[in-house]
Amino acid sequence: MTDPVAEVVSLLKPSPSISKLVTGGGQWLVERKELGSPFYCAVVEGQCLMTITGREPIVLTAGDFVLVPEIFSFTMSSLEPPPRGALAQRLETSPGVFLLGDSSAPAEVVAMVGHCAFGSDDKTLLLSLLPEVIHISGEERLMLLVRMINDETRAERTARDMVLRRLLEVLLIEALRSTGSAAAPPGLLRGMADPLLAPTLRRIHADPGRSMTVEALAQDAAMSRSTFFDRFRREVGVAPMEYATGWRMTLAKELLRKDVATAEIAQRVGYGSASAFSVAFTRHVGKPPGAYSRQAVTA
Template identity: 80%
Template sequence: MTDPIAEAVSMLKPSLSISKLVTGASRWLVERTELGSPFYCAIVEGRCLMTIAGREPMTLAAGDFVLVPKIFSFTMSSMEPPPRGALAQRLETSPGVFHLGEPEAPAEVKALVGHCTFGSDDKALLVSLLPEVVHVHGEERLLALVRMINEETRADRAAREIVLQRLLEVLLIDALRSAASAKAPPGLLRGMADPLLAPTLRRIHADPARSMTVETLARDAAMSRSTFFDRFRKEIGVAPMEYATAWRMSLAKEFLREGTPMADIAQRVGYGSTSAFSVAFHRHVGMPPGAYSRAITAA
């Protein structure tokens, strides 16, 4: 059966923009205040602090992996940061390898850092279903994947871009499923950790063409309508039909990019006619499907 987490990551269309090895010594601090790209970091050796805007500082230690799918300002620093406003000395010691802090001091922390981009037109919707921050410890697979990505960016091998794209997708999926639990914030991960809601999410993704109402979804989940509706909204963060419609429209956008005929799209995403699909698409996206198709062709 379809896996919603894998589908969401695939539809985000992730691609790597930066991958580097960073070492730090003495007192150092780097700050990102501009709206940048989604970020991940694997700590190979030592410890450091990471402070994301609006959150308490996190201590990162060897074996830790952090993924920030959303775009936040944040700082990373030595355990004893320098005075606020002090700029870190930053030296590129070799291609893709950077040293922060005292140039001659031995490294106290070593981290593999990466930035990626999401190419989907629906990235705001898809990212909203994910946690703001994923922080896991001791998942050696994640560190191994980050090392493979870093090595691949340095090599000049055939099919390099395809390999990087697939490695990045696997990294994101592995990070998200490592964080999936009932303690996750409302969203797709928390829903997939709920044994009563996970089958519903899989059905919505596997068969978007089927007729769906809150009543039918609740019946499939063996719950009353009100219990199902309240549980879904609490765990996922949106109402059931809002989620189903958003997913159908995300698929419809993909089909339009691929040039699928409108009648086929309508049938594949659960609408009885082209006109009904067109009205729903216009309401959800803000323009008719034909106009959307022309806009992406012209882009």
Template identity: 55%
Template sequence: MDPLAEVVTLLQPTARFSKNIVGAGAWQIRRSDAGQPFYCAVLEGGCRLTLDGHAPIVLQAGDFLLVPAVFGVAMSSLELPAGAADSMPVALGPGRFRIGAQEGPTDLRILAGHCSFGSPDAALLVSLLPQVVHVRGEPRLATLVQWVGQESIEQRPARELVLARLLEVLLIEALRSTTGTAASPGLARGLADARLAVAIRAMHEQPTRAWTVAQLAREAALSRSTFFERFQRAVGLAPMAYLLAWRMALAKDLLRRDDGSIADIAERVGYSSASTFSVAFTRHVGRPPTHYAREQAGFQRVGA
């Protein structure tokens, strides 16, 4: 499987809500979210968006923004008087809101929403993705967001299954649309580099191989030092740190699904013995794999 598809599948995205928002005049809104994935598609007009720790971003019609984990977000009209008070969105109907001037024609239409990641390992997997994905001029993304919004409102048969598949496609489409050095470090930016992509795919295809930086550099047809610096700059992790993160993500998934003994799982994620795997897993996760497996089995029984 493609590395991006693997990460998104393991994340288990589900829809929480989607809003169709129209605006007019001057307005600004702020909110804090405890690490929730946030997306926004601008269908008409433009607005300014500021995320914690990032410079303001001007969004225009046709833009799509995805933040895999957001903690604070502020949005405003492009023109905003100094000292303007925060605005309160007014509900127009199910999933529909208006901000700013409540009378007259509107000059903005956006679709914004949150999804959640069902994987208990979401934090690790999100760390492999860019912090911010900003795509311009990809109408397919806006269409996908509209479908997500419609499906989340309508109580149709197989709603949850359709939403899960739509969100997987939405995330993959957004991530693979991000190319070049303008993207924040993460898996998508690494895959956009043809040389690094060869090494990343090799790690995903052969997680059991005893990779070294030198071997991965040869896969990428780069010198060891060039590969190491280029990988860390693009992905945001050193090559061996990425490989460890990926092996641990695979191991957690296998343990959650009770898919084999500890020794079997150790071998399937690249460790020569169960004891070596247990030490690495405990150091990375904070508890031994046997404890983690029992914990996940308990969660599943409670949720059943």
């Protein structure tokens, strides 16, 4: 049966952007504003401080991995940051290798840092299903994957870009499944951790073309309508039919980009006719399927 988490990651279309090895000594601070690119960091040695706007600071130590899929402003710094407004000392000692802070001070942290991009134009919906910040300790597989991405970025091997895309997909999936799903905020991971809701989510993803109502989904989950509705909204963060419609439209956009006929898309995503699908798509997306398809082709 379809794995919703893997499907979301695949539809996000992650692609490589920047990967670098960073060493910090003395007092240093790097600020990232809302640049729009997902960020990850694996601490190889030592410690540093990560402060995301609106959240408590996180002390990252050797073996820690952090992923920020969404757009946030944050700083990375030494445990004792320099005064606000102080210029960050940043030296590129070799391609993709950076020294932060005082070059004469002993290294207090070594970390592998990377940015990537999501190619999906529906990434807002897809990212809303995932945790805003993922912080994991002691997962050697994640550290190994970041090392492989870092190494592949430096090399000029055959099919480098394809390998990097696949490694990024595996990194994201590994980070998501390493997360304590039941303790995650409302979203897909938390829904998939619920034994009564996970089968429903798999069915929605596996067969978006079947007829769906809250009553039918509740019956499949062996719950009353009200109990199912409340539980789904609490764990997944949206109402059942809102989730199903959002997922159908995400798939419809993907099919339109592949120039699949509107009538076939309507059938595959659960609408009785091309006209019914067109009305729903226009209401959800803000433009009719034909206009979306033409824009996608010229983009």
